Amino acid sequence: MRNISDIIEAHLKEIIESSNHNVIEIKRSEIAESFQCVPSQINYVIKTRFTVEKGYIVESKRGGGGYIRISRVQHHDKMKLLNELILLIQPRVTQQGAIDVIERLLEEELISEREARLMVSAISKDVLAVPITLRDELRSRILSSMISIVKYKD
Template sequence: MSNITDVIETYLKKVIQNTNHKAIEIKRSEIADRFECVPSQINYVINTRFTVERGYLVESKRGGGGYIRITRITNEDKAKLIDEIIEMIQPSVTQQATIDILERLLEEEIITKREARIMVSAIDRSTLAFQLPVRDEIRSRIMTAMLTALKY
């Protein structure tokens, strides 16, 4: 059984997918009412599931007519996408950001589930038994090497 966070994420992704513009504007309170949850739950979903690493741009406008705009970042050129990700993860990257990136690469069908599992095991904090910030720097180097290999 999915939790409410997964249900809200799936709903918002379907709404984005069904639009021609790959962007939606939502009101936090309306979505909260729809799923019978508190508005802060919507914030949590947006802040954790719709990140740049996962391929989304989020803008918000506060106030009475306020909204949250979620835009899916699309990139037809896979090599260019990989280059942008490499730039984003330099000079260091956290484990969670890396996992988000790998989920995006899975969604974009750039890597397989098996490749994602291998990559996750290589960048896991238990594998990289170093103190911060060295661990995040080494993770960045490993991810950069793996992403560069994917381009060719």
């Protein structure tokens, strides 16, 4: 069974995909009311599921007429996207940030499910058993190298 965060994420992504410009403006309170949850749940979903690594830009305006604007960044040039992802994860990247990038590669159909699982496995904290101060840097180097290989996959 999916949790409320998954359901809210799927709903927002569906609205974005159906929009002509891959942009939506929502009122946090209205979405919370429609899902019968607290507004902070909407904040959590947006903060964790609509990140730059996953290809989204989030802007918000506070106040009575406030809104949250979520934009899906579309890349028509796959090489440019891969280069931008490499820059995004350097010089260091957290495990979650790396997973977000890998999910983005999967969504863009640049890697297969199997390749994604291999990549996630290679950058996990269990595999990178080095002091925390070095782990994110090492993860960045490994993932950057894997993305570089994807650039010349075909």
